[in-house]
Amino acid sequence: MTQPITYELLHVDKNSGARRGVIHTPHGDIQTPIFMPVGTQATVKAMTPDELKDMVHAQIILANTYHLFLRPGHKLVQEAGGLHKFMNWDRPILTDSGGFQVFSLGALRKITEDGVEFRSHIDGSRQFISPEVSMEIQEALGSDIMMAFDECCPYPSTYEYTKKSMERTTRWAARCKEAHKTENQGLFGIIQGGFFEDLRKISASDLIQMDFPGYAIGGISVGEPKEEFLKMLKFTTPLMPENKPRYLMGVGTPDYLIEAAISGIDMCDCVLPTRIARHGTAMTSHGKLVVRNATYERDFTPLDDECDCYTCKNYTRAYIRHLLNTKEILGVRLLSIHNLRFLTKLMESVRIEIERDNLLNFKNDFYKKYGYTK
């Protein structure tokens, strides 16, 4: 069968090694490297699809298997005509497998070889997701890119636990591939192995043998120090096939995104921009800005003087602070627009700089302005 998801390499930055490419999907092309906004429950919180397209310039968004499985249920979404139609989004969608919830639900779940038993965080009911169930859900949702059902280990974890978990994740990946039947969806494998290089190597090579149309790095950016993150990132990315998309899961601070691109990553996603927006913080080219702080009470300038987004073109810090303090919905919306646009614009710059073989210089300038020390 022809692959629904393919990767086309356009240019490699001669100095950094970063990749500029295109991912072809059933719902259109994705220019890479890319940042993908997260829409867990079939909505990027507070954003309409039109806003995501026109203001944020989002090319692809994420949705989550576990959440949509619980509510409203994948069958209902299927009945609605699939996720794209249900949520009125006609560009690519990537669904996470529920694997991250194996990690984040902590005490509310039990892992066995067969799969994971969850306690629903909504009503406490017993739920079960296995590789097969995850594939069934994601097929019903109809995403363009499906993720294999994996376990994301906490940081830190012992070598023994990480090894067992990684080997199980590999077996689960084989089961996902076996269970996956649709021809208009691409299934990505997820490399695990925690913070152990030999385990990462085994995970990568075992998964590559299974010939997925794309690969992700899971299990990093889970609370470890930045040096550990960079070390694992720079070790793992070169193990991934050059002719397929490379996805780093869960990364969303500007420095991590730039580092990811430099190491050869094509896709990243993160809840950070939308979450901190709801909590009153903006990302700007001069660093993080907590808009609700009193300093901005009478600050009638935009969030970021270098930003071209709808929020920055039309509203001031003082006004947004006022909206946040009065808990007006618009405050969160304006901040979400800005933060998402900040990251998609950052990645636009990254793509341009790769074409100019200039990403390393860009990084240095960006870091200096943002206030990063290294």
Added chain:
RNA sequence: GUGGAUUUAGCGUAGUUGGUUAACGCGUCAGUUUGUGGCACUGAAGACCGUGGGUUCGAGUCCCACAUUCCACC
């Protein structure tokens, strides 16, 4: 005018038979947030307890006077 009640942080309140640094919510101020379980979490500042006097080793707490606001009656 008479009787009753009220007064504790910016606001709303708790504070037992008198016993260390007077508590809580909201607000204020600040920090956290990385394939979204909970949409928030963590911390800080802020009070001569209406005023004055008294009892007591010790008073937000008991007594007296005055003031305040509210309610009822005239």
